[in-house]
Amino acid sequence: MKSALVTGGSRGIGRAVCYKLAEQGYHIIVNYRSNEAEALATLENIKSKGGSGELLKFDVGSKEDIQSVLGAWIENNKNNNIEVLVNNAGIKDDGLMMWMKDEQWENVLGTSLNGFFYVTRLVLNGMLMKRYGRIINMVSLSGIKGLAGQTNYSAAKAGVIGATKALAQEVGKRGVTVNAVAPGFIRTDMTEGLPEDELKKMIPVNRFGTVEEVAHAVSFLAAPEAGYITGTVISVNGGLYT
Numbered sequence: 444m445k446s447a448l449v450t451g452g453s454r455g456i457g458r459a460v461c462y463k464l465a466e467q468g469y470h471i472i473v474n475y476r477s478n479e480a481e482a483l484a485t486l487e488n489i490k491s492k493g494g495s496g497e498l499l500k501f502d503v504g505s506k507e508d509i510q511s512v513l514g515a516w517i518e519n520n521k522n523n524n525i526e527v528l529v530n531n532a533g534i535k536d537d538g539l540m541m542w543m544k545d546e547q548w549e550n551v552l553g554t555s556l557n558g559f560f561y562v563t564r565l566v567l568n569g570m571l572m573k574r575y576g577r578i579i580n581m582v583s584l585s586g587i588k589g590l591a592g593q594t595n596y597s598a599a600k601a602g603v604i605g606a607t608k609a610l611a612q613e614v615g616k617r618g619v620t621v622n623a624v625a626p627g628f629i630r631t632d633m634t635e636g637l638p639e640d641e642l643k644k645m646i647p648v649n650r651f652g653t654v655e656e657v658a659h660a661v662s663f664l665a666a667p668e669a670g671y672i673t674g675t676v677i678s679v680n681g682g683l684y685t
Contacts, residue, residue: 444523447665448472448513450503450562451532453482455631456581459654460529461485463662465494469527472516476502476532503532503558504550513565524573527665528566530559531581533599535633540594548595555599559606567614576619577665580607581657584627584680600625604676611674620673622664626657627680647682 447469451457458481461471471489473496475482482498489496501512517525533555536547559580570576585593586600604623611621628642629652643650660677663669 444470445526446470446472446520446523447527447529448474448499448525448562448566449529449531450474450558451476452529453478453485455633456626456629456654456657457529457531458485459658460531460661461489461496462492463655463658464527464529464665465489465492465496467662467665470494470523471496472499472525473497474499474501474503474532476500503530503562504553506557506561509558509561509565513562517565517569524569525566526570526573526575527577527579528563528570529579529581529661529665530562530603532558533581533583533596535593535596537592537596539592543595551595552599552602555596556602556606559603563610567619570619571614571617574618576614576617577669578607578610578619578621579661579664580604580621580623581661582607582623582625582676584625584678584683587625587676587678588684607676608674615673618670620664620670622669622673623676624657624660624664625676625678625680627652627678627683629654629657629679645683646680650681652679652681 447464449461452461452473453475465471486496501508580603583600585597589597607623657679
């Protein structure tokens with residue numbers, strides 16, 4: 444069995460990625476932290492369309508949680524290797540840096556940057572042994588150009604971009620590719636409060652993107668045919684200047 448682990452897979456972009464990878468024939472491991480109802484809904488939809496999957500509850504911001512839950516899953520599923528890892532889980536906690544609290548900085552970096560490190564390090568060994576793997580990191584327009592009020596989020600996503608490029612050079616010879624997808628303004632829970640009518644004037648295609656469009660880029664990078672693409676960042680932002 445070939446599996447794909449999607450962190451933060453219960454809703455939004457993560458959910459769309461789960462659906463797309465299920466269409467590619469992967470057994471989907473849907474990671475979530477707290478919203479079990481949404482995670483179950485994602486899993487039920489996968490199964491209703493003939494796919495297979497399971498839920499795996501752990502907090503990507505907790506090194507101990509990752510080690511105990513994901514580590515145990517890997518240990519107990521030695522014949523079910525994770526071929527595709529999508530590091531999608533992330534949080535925002537915006538504010539100007541002069542007023543930003545320690546926990547705002549630590550929580551945002553802990554989820555995106557530390558989560559990438561601890562989850563990927565655990566999964567990577569199996570990929571290297573099999574000499575095949577696809578690691579796709581969800582970053583952001585904020586990590587490329589920086590956005591005011593998002594010093595923490597921009598730093599976290601820029602860090603993951605740098606790590607993506609470095610890791611790609613380490614593991615390429617073993618058939619493992621490492622890439623990132625950088626969404627711009629996408630219609631999700633995270634963009635609900637934004638003034639869409641104003642912001643879309645900045646976007647050449649004159650609209651916000653959909654989660655399905657981001658998932659399509661992920662599925663492209665996850666395909667076996669994408670084996671010569673590594674260390675790159677694909678922007679899905681409607682042509683917004685980066």
